[in-house]
Structures are given as structure tokens and as C-alpha cells.
Amino acid sequence: MSSKILLTSKEVDIILHRLACQLIEKHNDFSNTVLIGIQPRGKFLAERISTILKNEYGIPSVDLGFLDITFFRDDFRRNDKPLEANKTQIDFLVEDKNVVFVDDVLHTGRSIRAALTAIQSFGRPNEIELLVLIDRRFSRHLPIQPDYRGRQVDAFNNEKVKVQWKNEDAPADEVYLISNPS
Numbered sequence: 392m393s394s395k396i397l398l399t400s401k402e403v404d405i406i407l408h409r410l411a412c413q414l415i416e417k418h419n420d421f422s423n424t425v426l427i428g429i430q431p432r433g434k435f436l437a438e439r440i441s442t443i444l445k446n447e448y449g450i451p452s453v454d455l456g457f458l459d460i461t462f463f464r465d466d467f468r469r470n471d472k473p474l475e476a477n478k479t480q481i482d483f484l485v486e487d488k489n490v491v492f493v494d495d496v497l498h499t500g501r502s503i504r505a506a507l508t509a510i511q512s513f514g515r516p517n518e519i520e521l522l523v524l525i526d527r528r529f530s531r532h533l534p535i536q537p538d539y540r541g542r543q544v545d546a547f548n549n550e551k552v553k554v555q556w557k558n559e560d561a562p563a564d565e566v567y568l569i570s571n572p573s
């Protein structure tokens with residue numbers, strides 16, 4: 392296994408601010424818009440964008456939820472090991488709302504396909520858009536494309552893009568391209 396850095400912490404920061412600005416251009420004060428982070432890793436990105444919207448662009452409260460898609464995936468029965476779901480936490484209805492799905496990586500599109508099914512339990516949105524930090528190009532299995540993308544990446548099938556968010560164990564946000572991940 393080998394890895395190379397695709398985005399540094401500074402580059403991630405610049406991209407997050409750009410994505411926040413693009414959202415504001417379309418959704419203004421977010422009065423009819425909700426952000427839904429796709430569990431598990433879209434949650435961190437959705438939280439970061441929502442903090443930027445609040446602290447740096449004065450948008451006081453953005454409805455923010457987290458959606459688990461584990462049992463909505465079309466391949467969930469193919470697992471050898473029992474699957475563990477993450478938490479869905481959506482404290483509002485999405486009826487007639489403009490929903491923005493947020494995830495760290497878009498690859499085959501199957502996670503987002505599952506999210507489109509899972510969200511139906513929370514109402515009928517006016518529209519659903521997709522924001523991703525990394526768009527893996529030419530790797531889609533389904534006709535799903537992002538409306539907001541941080542960076543487009545070309546990667547081979549034996550490679551994986553990993554988004555590392557800053558936490559107690561990781562000193563900085565970074566995005567890596569990993570070859571032959573285990």
C-alpha cells in the first residue's frame with residue numbers, strides 16, 4: 392500500500408469556503424433549505440460547511456441532519472459480516488424543502504442512490520441536490536452527478552480516495568490517494 396496527498400489542510404479549507412459560498416448563491420438565507428450529511432463521513436463535511444455558513448457568513452441556523460443508508464444499499468445482503476448501521480438524526484420534515492445531500496466522496500453513485508430512497512421516509516422534498524468534496528471522475532455506475540464539487544479526481548480501480556478530517560488522532564484535514572488499500 393502506498394499513499395500520496397491530494398489536498399492539504401489549506402486546500403481543503405479554501406475548497407470548503409468556496410462550497411459554502413456556492414451554496415449561499417443558490418440558497419440565500421437557507422430558510423427553505425436543509426443540509427443532510429450522508430453517514431458516516433458526510434456528517435463531518437456537513438458539520439464543517441454548516442459552521443462556516445454560521446460563523447463566517449452570518450447564516451444563523453441551518454437545518455442539519457444525518458442520514459444512514461446502510462440498509463438501503465443495493466448490496467447490503469452481499470456482506471459476509473453483520474452490518475452495523477450508523478445513526479440517522481433528522482429532527483425535521485423535508486416536505487417541500489430544498490435538500491442538499493453532503494458526502495465526502497462520490498464514486499459509483501450507489502451510496503447516493505441509497506440516500507435517495509432513505510430520505511423518502513422524511514417527506515417529499517421540493518428538490519434534492521448533491522455536494523461532494525471529491526468527485527471521482529469516470530467511475531459512476533449510475534446516472535448521478537454532483538451539483539457542487541470540491542475537486543474532481545481521476546483514480547484507478549485499485550486506488551481509493553480517503554478524506555481524513557481533523558480530530559483528536561489526526562492533526563489536520565487531508566485528502567489522500569491510496570494505492571492497493573487492504
Ligand SMILES: O=P(O)(O)OC[C@H]1O[C@H](OP(=O)(O)OP(=O)(O)O)[C@H](O)[C@@H]1O
Pocket residue numbers: 429430431432433494495496497498499500501502503
Ligand atoms: O459512490 P460510492 O461508490 O457509493 O462511494 C462513495 C461512498 O464511499 C465512502 O463511504 P464508505 O467508505 O462507507 O464506502 P466504501 O466502502 O465504498 O468506500 C464515502 O464516504 C461515500 O459515502
Ligand SMILES: O=c1cc[nH]c(=O)[nH]1
Pocket residue numbers: 496497498527550551552553554
Ligand atoms: O475512492 C473512494 C471510493 C469510494 N469511497 C471512498 O471513500 N473513496
